Amino acid sequence: MSGYLELAGVGKTFGNVIALRDVSLDVPLGSVTCVLGDNGAGKSTLIKILSGVYQPDEGAYRIDGTEVRLSSPREAMDRGIATVFQDLAPQPLMPIWRAFFLGNEIARAGGRLDIRRQKQEVTAQLASMGINVRDVDQLVGTLSGGERQAVAIARAIYFGARILILDEPTSALGVKQAGVVLRYITAAKRSGVGVVFITHNPHHAYLVGDTFSLLNRGRLIASYERDSLVLDDLVREMAGGAELETLTHELRGMDDVRGMDE
Amino acid sequence: MSTVTAGPADDRLIRRSVTRRLLSRPEFGALLGTIIVWIVFAFYAGSVFIGLDGVRNYTAVAADIGILAVSVSLLMIAGEFDLSIGSVIAATGMLTALVAIQMQQNVWLAIAVSGVFAMLVGLFNGWLVVRTGLPSFIVTLGMMFALAGLTIGVTRLVTDRTQLGGLEDVPGFDSAHAVFGSQIFGFNVTVVWWVIFVLGGTYALTRLRFGNWVYGTGGNLDGARNLGVPVNRVRITLFVFTAMSAWFVAVTQLVTFKGTDVLRGTGKEFEAIIAAVIGGCLLTGGYGSVIGAALGALLFGIVKQGIIFAQIDSDWYKFFLGVMLVVAVLINNWFRRRLLGERK
Numbered sequence A: 001m002s003g004y005l006e007l008a009g010v011g012k013t014f015g016n017v018i019a020l021r022d023v024s025l026d027v028p029l030g031s032v033t034c035v036l037g038d039n040g041a042g043k044s045t046l047i048k049i050l051s052g053v054y055q056p057d058e059g060a061y062r063i064d065g066t067e068v069r070l071s072s073p074r075e076a077m078d079r080g081i082a083t084v085f086q087d088l089a090p091q092p093l094m095p096i097w098r099a100f101f102l103g104n105e106i107a108r109a110g111g112r113l114d115i116r117r118q119k120q121e122v123t124a125q126l127a128s129m130g131i132n133v134r135d136v137d138q139l140v141g142t143l144s145g146g147e148r149q150a151v152a153i154a155r156a157i158y159f160g161a162r163i164l165i166l167d168e169p170t171s172a173l174g175v176k177q178a179g180v181v182l183r184y185i186t187a188a189k190r191s192g193v194g195v196v197f198i199t200h201n202p203h204h205a206y207l208v209g210d211t212f213s214l215l216n217r218g219r220l221i222a223s224y225e226r227d228s229l230v231l232d233d234l235v236r237e238m239a240g241g242a243e244l245e246t247l248t249h250e251l252r253g254m255d256d257v258r259g260m261d262e
Numbered sequence B: 001m002s003t004v005t006a007g008p009a010d011d012r013l014i015r016r017s018v019t020r021r022l023l024s025r026p027e028f029g030a031l032l033g034t035i036i037v038w039i040v041f042a043f044y045a046g047s048v049f050i051g052l053d054g055v056r057n058y059t060a061v062a063a064d065i066g067i068l069a070v071s072v073s074l075l076m077i078a079g080e081f082d083l084s085i086g087s088v089i090a091a092t093g094m095l096t097a098l099v100a101i102q103m104q105q106n107v108w109l110a111i112a113v114s115g116v117f118a119m120l121v122g123l124f125n126g127w128l129v130v131r132t133g134l135p136s137f138i139v140t141l142g143m144m145f146a147l148a149g150l151t152i153g154v155t156r157l158v159t160d161r162t163q164l165g166g167l168e169d170v171p172g173f174d175s176a177h178a179v180f181g182s183q184i185f186g187f188n189v190t191v192v193w194w195v196i197f198v199l200g201g202t203y204a205l206t207r208l209r210f211g212n213w214v215y216g217t218g219g220n221l222d223g224a225r226n227l228g229v230p231v232n233r234v235r236i237t238l239f240v241f242t243a244m245s246a247w248f249v250a251v252t253q254l255v256t257f258k259g260t261d262v263l264r265g266t267g268k269e270f271e272a273i274i275a276a277v278i279g280g281c282l283l284t285g286g287y288g289s290v291i292g293a294a295l296g297a298l299l300f301g302i303v304k305q306g307i308i309f310a311q312i313d314s315d316w317y318k319f320f321l322g323v324m325l326v327v328a329v330l331i332n333n334w335f336r337r338r339l340l341g342e343r344k
């Protein structure tokens, strides 16, 4: 089955840094595609290509079978691809009801905001996803990390996203809050959305993922289907398999190493 | 505890009390400051200050700064500065005078010419900021000096002087004076204009989609751009607006004093920025209010005139101003921290 989003042999370089090379990825609707990788593996670069921030230097990007060249996140959004960025410092000093609609305001003639409807719609959308913010006048900056991710996911779904890209949505969160976000990821998948879930936490990925792609130093080193994988494998693969064993030995042998230096 | 999983009836939803809501407004600091300063001067400056004449007096002073502070605060909320407006006042005032007095053209035509000039300055400022990505602080600081020098240079070259008078003899003066320089019930007509500017600015900021974009642009430029907000158009529009309001103030002054000089307006950019900051605008953008900036301007007027009424040496004005600025910002910061710290 070929995905709704499809990358084929994509590469990206920044000056002399090769951030990605020959990466192929399929993102079907109604499933969670996890992209795992260490710091600097190229995860954020990958999703910035998917979301139109960067254009790939090589390879093809297809949406629903047609090759595209997205020139802006806005264009991606218009095609149903919504992204919650990692470095998203959203609008800390904006009330939720404003931030939710930023760039997509409900306006009457003359650009007049329909404030009442915006508030109603936010409240309804958040409630329908079981998100309970106390007051849509609350400033975004005062939401907890988990609430913020939840609102961002609700927003993407409200604006009809078919593909939802999340860059490390759980990395800054405590266990409980991460659990909440994982639940929304599953809820989004159930409603038919294709989720791209970027993380370096194999435990989180394993809980919700359908397929797993491992990035290492800009290359896709492995892809797994859920059934063919157990968590331990994922954890090991993430840590670089053999590298982890070497590291274990190294750490255990630290004293010896030091002894030899002298 | 995760808050997003809470049951249907959220027991932590406390109705925010009226005072709490008031305290969390950006303009609260300025309101408090205005009241306190008014009381202090009411005590020292005597009955004239308290009465209607006093009101007429300090609102006239506040109106000039207030008109500028409307656009300056909007620009600040969008995350940018315009240090060139003082020089735009000098330049457009002088340009209007040159066309009207030196070239003996109708006053309205002269006003239109300088209006176009102001618009071009604003467009250029905005375009340069958007294009180069340089801080607007630098771009408009350059414009401030360049335009000031240009004004003096050209005026000297053309007239051999640094000031021009005699606007009252030029055709169109009477009607222009009625619109920009007259009095209504003893109040300067500029006060009326100020109110119109404030209402318009507040409406645009809080009720229009454009206002949402202004907040978004200042709150997170890249984030807003990624969401499809036309951040460049927003910023250029606001730079045009600041330059045009400087032109507006220049015209009111020119018509009121029937002439102008090459230094008119110097320092006004700082007064307007101070008014906006006192009024709760964040220097980093994304937060603030036009009403707050108006209160900041009013505070200005009260202090400036109060000092005179109280017969304090006006040398002290700048001292008070500096203290006021820092105190107001401290108060605002304190409230803002409470605002962002509170999870209510």
Ligand SMILES: Nc1ncnc2c1ncn2[C@@H]1O[C@H](COP(=O)(O)OP(=O)(O)OP(=O)(O)O)[C@@H](O)[C@H]1O
Residues within 6 Å of the ligand: A014, A015, A017, A018, A019, A037, A038, A039, A040, A041, A042, A043, A044, A045, A046, A086, A200
């Ligand atoms: N704009 C850029 N200019 C130059 N180099 C870049 C740029 N963006 C990313 N890189 C480099 O590309 C590589 C991949 O970066 P990327 O941000 O995609 O990593 P990541 O997997 O998201 O890491 P993390 O887990 O820390 O978020 C890094 O070596 C990074 O330094």
Ligand SMILES: [Mg+2]
Residues within 6 Å of the ligand: A043, A044, A045, A086, A167
């Ligand atoms: Mg990243």
